[in-house]
Amino acid sequence: MDRERAMAMVEGVLKHLIDGADEWPLSMVDEVYVFGSFARGALQPGDVDLLVEFHGDDPRWDELVIEGLSYGRDPHRVLRAAMVGRKRGVQFLFNARRRVDFDLTLLWQRGDDLATALTRLHAIAADPNAGRAERHAMLPQFEGLDHRMPRSVREYLIEGIEAGAITVERLTLQDRDIDHPLVDKHVHSRWSPASPLHRAGRAVFANLLERGLDPAQLHLHGRDVDNIVTPYFAGFSLRYLRSMARCLTEFEGKEWLEVVNPTRTKDLDALRILPGSPAALERLSRVRL
Template sequence: MKRERATTLLNDMLDRLEEGGWPLDLVDEILVFGSYARGALNPSDVDIVVEHRRDSRLTSEFLHALSYGRDPSASMKRALKGNSRGLQIHFGERKTFEAEGFELTMLWTRGEPMTAARTRLAAIAPDPTAGRASRDHMIEAFDGIDRWVPRPVRIDLTDLVDRKAATIRQLQLADVRPSHPAALEALTRWSDTSPLRRAAAAVLAHLEANAQPLDSVYLHGDPVIGSRYSDTAWQIGVGFDWRHYRSIAHHLEEGTDWFEVVRPTRTQPLHALHITVQDRAVLPRS
């Protein structure tokens, strides 16, 4: 993205912080790093670290999301960036990044006026010689789509590959619909214009084309056929936009495959990762 757009996203985030309200009143620090902080004119995204406290409400939401395989930081992400894309938010990772040698630039600390943050942001000067920051925790399957694979996900998935617990390959799904009645019924979970419906259709059509039985498919939180409360061991898991990514390793303890559409979209190419179990004995245990 253009640097001007990245700066606008950061200023919009500061506006939200200044307005306050829950859960933004729990934020203690905002730091920026990566290619934007180094002055790149066309950063792929803006990496920021957010340090915050948790009250009872946020803790409850965090635990509830974890129990259902959802993003436990969804409330804080929405509050910070709204519906905008382009901010890559890392929660509670300041010490980790500093230990790994990343240079972090403080943008705002609780108690400071927001004018201090805007002054610091304006002081991060463009540098035509600065390129995009190289990604850590990369494997071949992430090539070209790494901007849509958050760092915590990259860490977990590269660990699966390093352990030889799973193999991962990238797919570009065809924009087609399945034909099986059960698959078509499953699509009614979403509206006709939903990016998730398009992603689900593409995955189910891919599975049909590869003769995968639909009664073995667990689609973004629900089985295509049957009940989530049955004792069925679903062989194929499907997720969208990493909302259930914390369930991947657990799924592979009994299942064989996981398909993740990394960026569901109404019109753009549908990129997916196909994760296949290789050795269950070395899967990480929760």
């Protein structure tokens, strides 16, 4: 999108935020930062990247988190909807300020009025020479996923690759019609059809079935599908990735499939992690992620 349109979108976010700052769910928001190509002054930024810091000490938020754990729904959807509605073009990170390794520009913090926030926004000068920021701990497999993968995760995987403990390949999982009673039972019992985890789960099963693998041997996002012996592992949004090396050693895993960002409509980008040297993998399993 052009910079003028991106600027108008951020102005709209700030107006919605300040107008509703005393009403739930926006009453939870403490700070908003902008980062990425727009913050560097690019004339044709991609999506505008905003980082939102909020406090979740509210029973209504607790209910959304529990609902998310039960049905695979993203509790942050209420914050996105309150700030942008159904408009596209803004990407959010939540409560990640202490984990990111790129520059952030403060737009708003609780107590600021709209004029103050807009002054900060318009102080970001356009720069025809602005490009992508220098990124650390990057591999081609991580391209386009780096905003979803903290630097510590990227460094951990690179350490494993360089030590010969694992190999990592990038793939995009495909939506497929699956007629398999075990798959239907497992996916439908865990996630609603509208959940991005429902779609991701079916795509993982489809990938296994296309390769002639038994879905009963899958451990999917923290739970065995059927068998106690599960040499195949899959997870979503890096939630269980800290267990990857242990699963590939102690449980004789043959692969780990990580869907980095489950989504209802966009590509289901995944990392397929395969075990390498047993000794190196054992050492990696002792590295804290």
